[in-house]
Amino acid sequence: MSVFQMEKTVDITTLPQVETIAIEAKSISVYYRKKHGIYKVSLRFSANHVTALIGPSGCGKTTLLRSLNRMNDEVEGCIVSGSILFSGVNINAPSINVFELRKRIGMVFQEPNVFAKSVYQNVAFGPIRHGVKDKHRLAEIVEESLQMAALWDEVKDKLHSSALTLSGGQQQRLCIARAIALQPEILLLDEPTSSLDPISTGKLEQLIGELKKNYTIIFVTHDMQQAARISDYTAFFHMGKLIESGRTKELFTNPKDERTERFISGRFG
Numbered sequence: 514m515s516v517f518q519m520e521k522t523v524d525i526t527t528l529p530q531v532e533t534i535a536i537e538a539k540s541i542s543v544y545y546r547k548k549h550g551i552y553k554v555s556l557r558f559s560a561n562h563v564t565a566l567i568g569p570s571g572c573g574k575t576t577l578l579r580s581l582n583r584m585n586d587e588v589e590g591c592i593v594s595g596s597i598l599f600s601g602v603n604i605n606a607p608s609i610n611v612f613e614l615r616k617r618i619g620m621v622f623q624e625p626n627v628f629a630k631s632v633y634q635n636v637a638f639g640p641i642r643h644g645v646k647d648k649h650r651l652a653e654i655v656e657e658s659l660q661m662a663a664l665w666d667e668v669k670d671k672l673h674s675s676a677l678t679l680s681g682g683q684q685q686r687l688c689i690a691r692a693i694a695l696q697p698e699i700l701l702l703d704e705p706t707s708s709l710d711p712i713s714t715g716k717l718e719q720l721i722g723e724l725k726k727n728y729t730i731i732f733v734t735h736d737m738q739q740a741a742r743i744s745d746y747t748a749f750f751h752m753g754k755l756i757e758s759g760r761t762k763e764l765f766t767n768p769k770d771e772r773t774e775r776f777i778s779g780r781f782g
């Protein structure tokens with residue numbers, strides 16, 4: 514048989530898709546002075562999927578989220594050990610340019626923190642800081658980002674009004690547009706709907722489902738049903754430790770650890 518002939522043909526359309534890992538935490542521990550935030554957390558995040566971080570208050574969800582783009586650098590007395598692998602490098606290395614890193618791994622906080630500037634300026638701010646000068650290009654970026662954040666139709670006639678005149682739900686989507694304007698690869702969302710009414714929450718959840726086509730999304734939530742509705746993967750934390758993680762459906766229907774089972778059934782937390 515020639516070396517070019519194969520014994521059996523494999524139908525590649527039937528092979529399972531291999532998911533790419535967008536970012537990986539390896540044995541991450543975080544101390545706030547002498548107090549533990551999280552302890553030896555290792556977790557891989559699949560690209561173009563939504564991962565929910567869940568667990569009782571104070572279990573370390575936000576601490577892990579903030580580790581993923583070096584936000585803990587801003588907290589005085591905070592020490593991080595372990596590595597975060599992103600694009601083949603450990604982003605905890607001192608040589609990493611944090612300004613550039615946060616362009617690629619954007620973050621949206623619990624409370625919408627729009628600037629007291631116009632809608633347009635809020636979105637254009639990041640690209641301008643990163644060197645975009647051309648006015649036409651900036652206008653394109655602003656429109657594209659607002660479109661992707663499902664806000665364009667609501668604000669296209671008031672781009673030059675203050676962002677503070679928008680509703681809470683609109684402001685939160687503006688924060689997402691602001692992060693998207695930098696064309697990040699990963700979006701970190703810390704309880705993005707906690708200050709929103711049910712209608713705005715529904716819109717934002719729908720938006721997250723759309724955005725995963727282009728971005729890897731990692732979000733913290735206190736709402737079990739929300740995690741079950743919109744995430745592909747879930748990671749459950751307890752007292753600073755990762756207890757278990759896996760496909761959301763699997764974790765919610767067949768939790769392996771008794772603490773996960775008690776938490777998702779509302780028996781603690």
Ligand SMILES: Nc1ncnc2c1ncn2[C@@H]1O[C@H](COP(=O)(O)OP(=O)(O)OP(=O)(O)O)[C@@H](O)[C@H]1O
Pocket residue numbers: 545548549550551568569570571572573574575576577588
């Ligand atoms: N800036 C800080 N200084 C000191 N301790 C902190 C700080 N931030 C968090 N911690 C502590 O680290 C632990 C983990 O907190 P973290 O905010 O990550 O938990 P969480 O699961 O996100 O909580 P929540 O659901 O209430 O927001 C807690 O014990 C908390 O008190």
